[in-house]
Amino acid sequence: MEKDLERRIVIERLKKAGIDDERAKEFLQVIPAKEAYENLRRNEILKRVIAEIGSEEVEKGAERKGVTIDEFAKEFDRGDYTGSLQVLSKKD
Numbered sequence: 702m703e704k705d706l707e708r709r710i711v712i713e714r715l716k717k718a719g720i721d722d723e724r725a726k727e728f729l730q731v732i733p734a735k736e737a738y739e740n741l742r743r744n745e746i747l748k749r750v751i752a753e754i755g756s757e758e759v760e761k762g763a764e765r766k767g768v769t770i771d772e773f774a775k776e777f778d779r780g781d782y783t784g785s786l787q788v789l790s791k792k793d
Contacts, residue, residue: 707738714741743771750774 711734715725729737747770751759754777763773 704734708734711737711741743775746778747771747774750777 708729711729712722712725715728716722720728747759751774754762759770759773759777762777763770766773766776768776
């Protein structure tokens with residue numbers, strides 16, 4: 702059941718990106734649905750964290766912790782980040 706859900710989610714995301722059903726299904730024959738789904742999740746988390754603190758801070762934070770930017774983003778998103786990062790809000 703979970704595999705079908707992951708497959709449907711990946712196909713829907715590919716359709717939103719302008720890829721038709723047949724091409725999406727061909728894509729999933731090359732890359733397993735679980736791997737494609739995990740890549741989508743990683744990208745969503747990374748985008749969200751970059752939008753919040755900026756790409757430069759993500760890179761610096763990953764370097765300070767000695768992890769990849771994906772791992773840093775995942776930790777930051779979960780609230781596991783305990784570094785000295787200070788996010789200042791922008792005034793309109």
